[in-house]
Amino acid sequence: MFLISCPFCGPREESEFSYGHEGHIARPADPDSLSDAEWADYLFMRKNPKGWHYERWNHARGCRRWFNVARHTVTHEIRAVYKMGDPPPAIEP
């Protein structure tokens, strides 16, 4: 169990949030021109790092807004919370 600081509501328990998986995966700009391999890469392939993970969360049992989080997948430490559309912040290892 960990606390997540919603950028709109402040720190709340994890149970209030829904997980949105890896962030910063851009929709293909020109879907018609994509090959099957490029579709597979966009739809299915994931970084799944052991370390810092840039991911999306939704405050589903709160303000219901989406935002990004940089969270460590071993310690579960959250180092950054930032809004959708913002670039991923650099994190010192």
Add this chain to the structure above:
Amino acid sequence: MKARYSIFSLARNALNYHQDWRQAWRSPEPKSEYDVVIVGGGGHGLATAYYLAKEHGITNVAVVEKGWLGGGNTGRNTTIVRSNYLWDESAAIYEHSLKLWEGLSQELNFNVMFSQRGIMNLAHNQHELRELHRRINAIRLNGIDSEILNVEQIKAFCPILNCSPTARHPVLGASLQRRGGTARHDAVAWGYARGADSRGVDIIQNCEVTGFRISNGRVQGIETTKGYIGAKKVACVTAGHSGVMAGLAGFRLPIESHPLQALVSEPVKPVLDTVVMSPAVHVYVSQSDKGELVLGAGIDAYNSYAQTGSPLVVEHQLNALVELFPIFSRLRVLRQWAGIVDTCPDASPIIGKMPVEGLYFNCGWGTGGFKATPGSGWVMAYTVAQDRPHPLNAPFGLERFTSGYLIDEHGAAGVAH
């Protein structure tokens, strides 16, 4: 060849106060090169080594394990074995595995305590009941034993289950696979390790892989904490860490790693002689031979490599347990833990060749890999030895994510993780 375990060896050693048992496998230093190196000393990896040696005569093999044998998901699962899967491709591979389970203790000369105590999946609403009927019919068409129980039959089969019509989630029916059951999970790793070792396989523990040496698109060997080990072929069987291994080899997989929690209660006298699963309220429970209830939960939603998890998942699971079994409400929990499971978008495994020549992965088993251990090792050994998949695992290649031929076992597999 090692001395066989038998009632006579037990009696003979009893006379010496059991001081003279030999080690079940050696712990050699790694050689400079092997025909095949298997990364990961869990059940699947050790089974792969065993069948490589036994079925394909390839014995110049090493299994490298960063911790100890069976210390990962092999020792962390809830030991359930079954083959009641919906789709033909899954039914074929899981049933192949179940048939291997049925002879495994004899095959390995090691008691894996496989107990075909039956596995019951509950339906709590009309939709689930219809879905259950559909699934059972499909399973039976594949020649796999499965039957539907009505509420009276459920009461007779498992008297302690709360079948009251006024329950929050009333039990309306169940499927039962009588050939399903449980096995002693770490005995499976030990049995395969002993069998592989006696055929010449080197088992190297406390040896972590830190990189792959790849040239001209072909794997040459692995970098480890015990130095470089050359290999003509490398088979990666690392479950939750498969994404990390793929990263070291320079490609990505359609896999996310999540914690899957389990726990055991204090031991009590025999009270539950089958396995009960409820996909809707989400708990699965059996009783170990020690008397502990073995309870499994759902995965934590977030990506994680921490072998723990959030208490809210455990709370949810225990709510479901005492709803189904009010008799368990006063039991205390002794231990809780998590294993890191490698979940695939279609809840089916990936077994086969990878973008690097000579590199094979067996991963993506997600929340249900233990039951597949013998069959998974068997097809993986074939794939590595022949450099092509066996018909049983051909549908489970990485290329299905490009072709779109997914084998969607979400929900269909019994527990909707």
